[in-house]
Amino acid sequence: xxxxxxxxxxxxxxxxxxxRLDASVAGAFRDRVSxxxxxxxxxxxxxxxxxxxxxxxxxxxLISVLKAVSVNGGSMxxxxxxxxxxxxxxxxxxxxxxxxxxxxxxASQALSLDMxx
Amino acid sequence: MSGVGDLGIWLxxxxxxxxxxxxxxxxxxxxxxxxxDQAYLLQLAVVEAANNAVLHxxxxxxxxxxxxxxxxxxxxxxxxxxxxGEAMSNTTPPQLEFDPQDFTSLPEGGMGLYLIHMVCDQVDxxxxxxxxxxxxxKALPFS
Numbered sequence: 258x259x260x261x262x263x264x265x266x267x268x269x270x271x272x273x274x275x276x277r278l279d280a281s282v283a284g285a286f287r288d289r290v291s292x293x294x295x296x297x298x299x300x301x302x303x304x305x306x307x308x309x310x311x312x313x314x315x316x317x318x319l320i321s322v323l324k325a326v327s328v329n330g331g332s333m334x335x336x337x338x339x340x341x342x343x344x345x346x347x348x349x350x351x352x353x354x355x356x357x358x359x360x361x362x363x364a365s366q367a368l369s370l371d372m373x374x
Numbered sequence: 375m376s377g378v379g380d381l382g383i384w385l386x387x388x389x390x391x392x393x394x395x396x397x398x399x400x401x402x403x404x405x406x407x408x409x410x411d412q413a414y415l416l417q418l419a420v421v422e423a424a425n426n427a428v429l430h431x432x433x434x435x436x437x438x439x440x441x442x443x444x445x446x447x448x449x450x451x452x453x454x455x456x457x458x459g460e461a462m463s464n465t466t467p468p469q470l471e472f473d474p475q476d477f478t479s480l481p482e483g484g485m486g487l488y489l490i491h492m493v494c495d496q497v498d499x500x501x502x503x504x505x506x507x508x509x510x511x512k513a514l515p516f517s
Binding site: 277279280281310312313314316317320321323324327340341344345348349350351353354 | 388389390392393396411414415417418421422425428429470472474477478480481482483485486488489492493
């Protein structure tokens, strides 16, 4: 899976360039983002604008990243979620956990306002 | 309404193949009359069942066969995923319990079967003569 990574004023924005975040790619996705976190990034935006389908393996990868960044005193937020992904978050009640914003800009701004952990 | 006949897909047991089959399930459900949102969730259910077969029934080993079968019957859309691997030992619908305030309690697995039960009206697991089938049923819209 191709990932675009950019640093916006100290916020790491990770954008998977794939329509599906499923079991065939979720492990590699988790490892790549976790590596970025271990490299010192503790404010992460996952931009899912290109992702049209996610299964429970993709969800598990999101949870792994969220846990990893939280352990380091950081935060992870999500942008670009369509109605299908939104319904998946609701079915699993992860909408109560995941912070979702309409755009990368709004997600980055929200992270910039977070107090350091 | 049923705009589909009897449709079967044969896959070698690889997760990449499940990815390829997913959109076929979505399109078949759409032709059966489901909305895009409902069809998306039915695709999700089949993908979860097929992933489970690849990873658990076959232990992630390729070179095994997996079948997806879809048809309409008696007002129901029936989706079956069959394998010839190790049978599931526990088919009880799982719970998904966690504390949203405590990230350490968040689940890292076990959500697939939960989602299948959330999406489908009826879920049955049949294991007979070395063949395991997860049968999922959803009432057809307008039936």
